[in-house]
Amino acid sequence: MAQYDFHFHSTYSDGSTTLQEIFNKAKGKGIKALAVTDHDTSLNFPEMKILSKAYGIAYIPALELTVVEQGVKLHVLAYGLNKESEELYAYSTNLKNYLDHKSHKQISILNSKGINISPEEFFKQSKGGPLYRAKLLYTLALHGYLKVDDIMVSLPKYFGKDGMCYVEDTYNFMNFKEGCKFIKRNGGKVVLAHPGKIKKKKEELYNDLIRSSYLDGIEVYHTDNDEEVKKELRDICLKKDLRITGGSDSHGIFRKKFIDIGDMELPQEVVESLKDLFATVM
Template identity: 30%
Template sequence: MSRIDLHLHTTHSDGSQSPAEVVRLAHEAGVSALAITDHDITTGLPEAITAGQELGIEIIPGIEISSRHGESELHVLGYFLKWEDAQLNARLMTLREGRHRRNPKIIELLQAAGIDITYDEVRAVAGSDSVGRPHIARVLMEKKVVTTAKEAFDRFLAEGKAAYVPRDLPAPVDAIGWIKDAGGLAVLAHPTWVKTPEGTLTDLARQLKGQGLDGVEVHYSTHTPRQTRAYLSLAKQLGLLVTGGSDFHGMTKPDIEVGTGKGSLHVPDHLLPKLKDAVARL
C-alpha cells in the first residue's frame, strides 16, 4: 500500500535537508505524495515541486503556522495553499519578524550564561529568513555546548529554562483564517502537543471547527496506537478530515524518518482524494 507524508520541514525553516533532498528521501521511502510544511515560509516550494516532477512525487503546497492557545502553542497546518498569495506572505513575514525580535533576546540570555554565541552565527546556520530555536540548538551542538538538539532545549531553550523567551503569536482563529484566505485547508497539527484540561480537546476542536478548521493530524510519528484511535474517533465525531505526517526535520529530530516516522508510521494514500475533494469545494 502506498504512503503519503503531509508534514515535512526543510532548510527553508528548521529542517536540516534541502527541499530536493527531502523529496529524494521520500522517493526512497515509497512516498507517493508529500507536503512541505515549513514554519512561516513558502520559499522551499519551487525546489520541491521541481524535484517532485523529476521523481514522480506529487508535491502539496503547505505551511505550518504557530498560534497562541492559553499559555502554550497550538500549531495549524495548511494544505493546497495559493502559496504565492501576497496577503499570505505578508502575514507570514510578520511571524518571521517576530522570531527576529525574539532570537537576539535568547542569544543575550545564553551569553549571560557564559556561552560564546552570536546571532550572526545562528542566521548563517539557518540560511533562510525563517530562523528559530532549532537553529540556535544546532550552533550549540557545533560549539559542543550540548550533544543533541534535545539537550539544548532541555537545558536552555524550552519553556521555563534559562534562555526561554516567549513569542508573539496570532490566535488560532487568525492562523486558520490566514490559511483559508489563501484557499487552503486548515488542520490541527500533532494534537498531543495541545495543552488542554483533561477531556476538553474535543471541545477545543469543536470550537476550532466553528472557526474554519477542516481536519486533524491523526497519524503522527509519536502517536501511540491508542492516541491514533482516539484522534480518528475525534475526527469522525466532529466531521473533520484526517491527515498525517512524520514531522521530519532531519538533524534536530534524528529519530524521525521521512514517510515512516519512528518506523511504524503509515499515512495511507486513500486520505488524499478526500482532501482534494474538500479543497475543491472551498
C-alpha cells in the first residue's frame, strides 16, 4: 500500500472529496505524508494545517498552477509554498471570483433553457473552491438530468464551444516563465506536472520545458507518462540534480478513469526528493 501521495485534488478545486474526507481516507490507508495540489489556490492551507495536526499526517503546502505557453494550457506544481503569502491568497481569491462569475453566467444559460435549479443549489457543491465544471454537472446529476457516471464524458456536451452552456474563458493566465517566478517568489519549488500530457499536445514544447532552467523538479511518476517518457524524465532529473516527484492525480469521482488517493505506488526516491518540504506535525 502506498504511504505517500504528492499530487491530488480536493473540493477546493476540481476534486470531489473534501479535505476532511481526504485525511480520514489517508489515515485509514496508512499514508504518512501528502500534498494536496489544488488548482490555482492556497485557500485550503489553513484547513490543511489543522487537519495535519489532528491526524498526525505530514503535508506539503502545495498547489498546481495553470499557465499558458505557446498557446497550450499546462500545469506547474508548486511545493513548499509560504503558507502565509498574501500574494498567493490574493491570486487565489481573484481567480475564484472570476470563476464564480463565469459559473453564474453558465447557470443563467441553463436556467434560460428550462433547467430550474437555483444558483444557491449549484454552489452548494463548491465546498471551499470555485464551481468547477464537474461540480456543476454533479448538481445536474443530483436533479436527474444525467447520471453521475456520465459526468466526465458529458463535459464537451455542456462546456465545449458548441456546448449547452459554453462561456468563453477570458482569464489572462501567466506564461510559463511568469508562473515559475511567481512560485519561487512565494517560497515554492517548481515542478513540471505530468509532462506526458504536454508531449501528446505539442512535442516541441515538451522538449523545451523539460530542459528549462526554471525547473526544480519534474513529475516522473504519473499515469500519463509512459515508460519511455518516465525513463527520459528520470535521466534528466538525475543528470541535473532535479527533484523526482509523483502522485495519483486523484480527483475522486471527477476523473474519467477513477484513481483513488494513494493508489499510485511511489518509489523512495520521490519521498527523498520532497521530505525537506514536509510541514512539521506538532
